[in-house]
Amino acid sequence: MKKAKAITQRPDTYRIGIKGLVQGVGFRPFVYRIAIDHKLKGWVENRNDGVIMEVNASKEELLRFRDRLLSQAPGASSIESMEILKLDFEFYDSFEIRESKDLSGSITEISPDIAVCNECLVDLKNQAHRKDYPLINCTHCGPRFSIIRDLPYDRSNTTMASFEMCSRCLSEYGDLHDRRYHAQPVACNQCGPVYRLEYKGGDTVDFKEIVTISSELLAGDALMAVKGTGGFHLVCNAFRDGGVAKLRRLKQRNGKPLALMFRSLEEARHYVEIDKKEEAELSSWRRPIVLLKRKREITGGIADNLACLGVMLPYMPFHHLLFEKLETPALVMSSGNFSEEPILISNERAKEQFGSRVDGIVTYNREIFNRVDDSVSAVLRDVPMVLRRARGYAPAPIRTSFDLEGILGTGAELTGSFCMGREHLALMSPYTGDLKNLETFEFYRETYDRYCRLFRFSPSLVVSDLHPDYLSTGFARKLVEENPDIQHISVQHHHAHIASGMLNRGLEGEVLGFSFDGSGYGADGHMWGAEVMMAGYLDFERLFHFEYLPLPGGDMATREPWRMGISYLHRCFGEDLHDLKIPLLEDFSRKDITKITALIQKKINTPLASSAGRLFDAVAAICGLNYFSTYQAEAPMLLEAAIDPNEKGRYSYEIRDGQVSFAPLIRELVEDLHDGRNKGLLAAKFHNTLVGLILELSMEIRAESGQDRIVLGGGTFQNRFLSEKVLDKLEKEHFKVYLPHDIPVNDQGIAAGQLAIGAHRRNLM
Numbered sequence: 001m002k003k004a005k006a007i008t009q010r011p012d013t014y015r016i017g018i019k020g021l022v023q024g025v026g027f028r029p030f031v032y033r034i035a036i037d038h039k040l041k042g043w044v045e046n047r048n049d050g051v052i053m054e055v056n057a058s059k060e061e062l063l064r065f066r067d068r069l070l071s072q073a074p075g076a077s078s079i080e081s082m083e084i085l086k087l088d089f090e091f092y093d094s095f096e097i098r099e100s101k102d103l104s105g106s107i108t109e110i111s112p113d114i115a116v117c118n119e120c121l122v123d124l125k126n127q128a129h130r131k132d133y134p135l136i137n138c139t140h141c142g143p144r145f146s147i148i149r150d151l152p153y154d155r156s157n158t159t160m161a162s163f164e165m166c167s168r169c170l171s172e173y174g175d176l177h178d179r180r181y182h183a184q185p186v187a188c189n190q191c192g193p194v195y196r197l198e199y200k201g202g203d204t205v206d207f208k209e210i211v212t213i214s215s216e217l218l219a220g221d222a223l224m225a226v227k228g229t230g231g232f233h234l235v236c237n238a239f240r241d242g243g244v245a246k247l248r249r250l251k252q253r254n255g256k257p258l259a260l261m262f263r264s265l266e267e268a269r270h271y272v273e274i275d276k277k278e279e280a281e282l283s284s285w286r287r288p289i290v291l292l293k294r295k296r297e298i299t300g301g302i303a304d305n306l307a308c309l310g311v312m313l314p315y316m317p318f319h320h321l322l323f324e325k326l327e328t329p330a331l332v333m334s335s336g337n338f339s340e341e342p343i344l345i346s347n348e349r350a351k352e353q354f355g356s357r358v359d360g361i362v363t364y365n366r367e368i369f370n371r372v373d374d375s376v377s378a379v380l381r382d383v384p385m386v387l388r389r390a391r392g393y394a395p396a397p398i399r400t401s402f403d404l405e406g407i408l409g410t411g412a413e414l415t416g417s418f419c420m421g422r423e424h425l426a427l428m429s430p431y432t433g434d435l436k437n438l439e440t441f442e443f444y445r446e447t448y449d450r451y452c453r454l455f456r457f458s459p460s461l462v463v464s465d466l467h468p469d470y471l472s473t474g475f476a477r478k479l480v481e482e483n484p485d486i487q488h489i490s491v492q493h494h495h496a497h498i499a500s501g502m503l504n505r506g507l508e509g510e511v512l513g514f515s516f517d518g519s520g521y522g523a524d525g526h527m528w529g530a531e532v533m534m535a536g537y538l539d540f541e542r543l544f545h546f547e548y549l550p551l552p553g554g555d556m557a558t559r560e561p562w563r564m565g566i567s568y569l570h571r572c573f574g575e576d577l578h579d580l581k582i583p584l585l586e587d588f589s590r591k592d593i594t595k596i597t598a599l600i601q602k603k604i605n606t607p608l609a610s611s612a613g614r615l616f617d618a619v620a621a622i623c624g625l626n627y628f629s630t631y632q633a634e635a636p637m638l639l640e641a642a643i644d645p646n647e648k649g650r651y652s653y654e655i656r657d658g659q660v661s662f663a664p665l666i667r668e669l670v671e672d673l674h675d676g677r678n679k680g681l682l683a684a685k686f687h688n689t690l691v692g693l694i695l696e697l698s699m700e701i702r703a704e705s706g707q708d709r710i711v712l713g714g715g716t717f718q719n720r721f722l723s724e725k726v727l728d729k730l731e732k733e734h735f736k737v738y739l740p741h742d743i744p745v746n747d748q749g750i751a752a753g754q755l756a757i758g759a760h761r762r763n764l765m
């Protein structure tokens, strides 16, 4: 009898395959603990393409087990799919975690770096061997992408390889019930990497001293270089003019806004507005810099005259420990680089570069292998949008419904990025900076090589921008030269913006696209940048665009908005512009202005551009807000910040033969200036005009084509006022409006759009 019962109760063997972000986030031990809880026998194993397990279970047991896997998965993991297969019975007498297997050629998902978790923050106070250990981590948190050299994700393939675990750490690492079971970077005060501070008073590895001295320095006007997760930060007290001024001097530039790290949400609330969604974004394990509406001033030089501040919360144990000692509620945390070069990652280079120019350098002796800057995001009508995709995001893939295998998008120029396709996954590189100098290009190429290795990628189709002179286009040409089997196609910049939004939002077929930005190479050889198009993945039809205007001095005109101001005024008033009584005309000499008008008349170094960015520049300059830009999109950002939200008025424009002329807008703007109207009113009326234009064109196009799906793309839509108003107005008229969420709407997103277009064109090749 007894035996018979045992046979009827004999369970089946099920194989469960899980795909998604399940490596390096404590997934296997999580599975183990649940299996033990449910008294199931079998095993679990990491594969390059996910996690696979087999269990002996009855149908009910299997379902209960499955439900817990789905509902209680570790915070930073994400399950994309789960497949359950019934197998012939296999006898297991225990549940075990099996060693990782390297299945080359298959896709791997590597976890992005994860902010220190709350449990580790508690351990930081309570665990004797990790008391104040500044590199504490566990399977739920800590460095990942930044330290990984190769797959599978095992300690020996990370920059932790050279640190031998002490017996305590080793026993935790080997204990299935411990949160540090197989935590690859596990370490403690006895065996792990250590911090070091070098400053004018000496050199110390005593951590208590490091924190004390750093906090004393940062209480004053010191500037420090501090090694972060994916690179160095330049750090100073956000409330000390002296520190901020030093930082500005060292970075040799401009008014580019600086990011802040606040001790806590509560402290940040005094200075910025934070709603529920923004709070969640700030506190997420990705810990991006979040752009938040400013409530009050901090210190001059941080983000002068801008509407938003970039804010983040502590994400490394060191940050938390430092803030315990610091009185200031916020530090400036700026990327540790010079001007437009990539963020520094090596201790030696940082000492070389910053050495005498900072008051202290804090390093630790674990190498950063993959450089990864802080990410930036903003919450737009309750939806987080990533604007710079780097730490916390890279190298997590974006899933698509179509096959991207073997396709590489090489991206554009500004905010450089490439994107490679493996099966249905788009793998975006982290932000690599503006591809305008050798250093950033070197970073781009190096990241490309590493991605190829990590993701077992080799391209069969390379997609680049139409612009022949972009370094990213040259890179595509070189790949094809080296391997003639690779096919190469070029894609128009603004089409790629729309395709990028479509890919991210899972759209098929055709959409109406508004692709607004500074500039991109047009299909007609002119510069484009304000394109209204009917677009699908294969192709696009340009329906409307802003009137072409001369860019006096070419590239100079993008750095000097006053030149665009003169160009627009010249378009409207001709030589009479000299008689206008507006600030722009008063702030420049007649000689300067004549130089610009001469360039326009003689067509010397004055390409034509249809550009939203340049229109913003011109209006900002005519309003007297910005004549010379010290960073990208400065004039548009100042113009947005100037808006008086109560002003509902707008200006006029003309549409003729598919071209939108803003000559009427410029004339009315000048009248308002003559009448002494304030800049808040001018800025609001200007923005309202664009919102009205987008609505009018959408209605007109829908009336003809029936198209009611709209995709917004291009850097101009980082303008929150504009995007929110456009969404409001269009949705009120029952349009379906899409912005990308996980892919930056700016030029970093171009590579993903190229990938999507390439995937569809390939089918026709």
Ligand SMILES: [Zn+2]
Pocket (backbone or CB within 6 Å): 116, 117, 118, 119, 120, 137, 138, 139, 140, 141, 142
């Ligand atoms: Zn942890």
Ligand SMILES: [Zn+2]
Pocket (backbone or CB within 6 Å): 165, 166, 167, 168, 169, 170, 187, 188, 189, 190, 191, 192
């Ligand atoms: Zn240890």
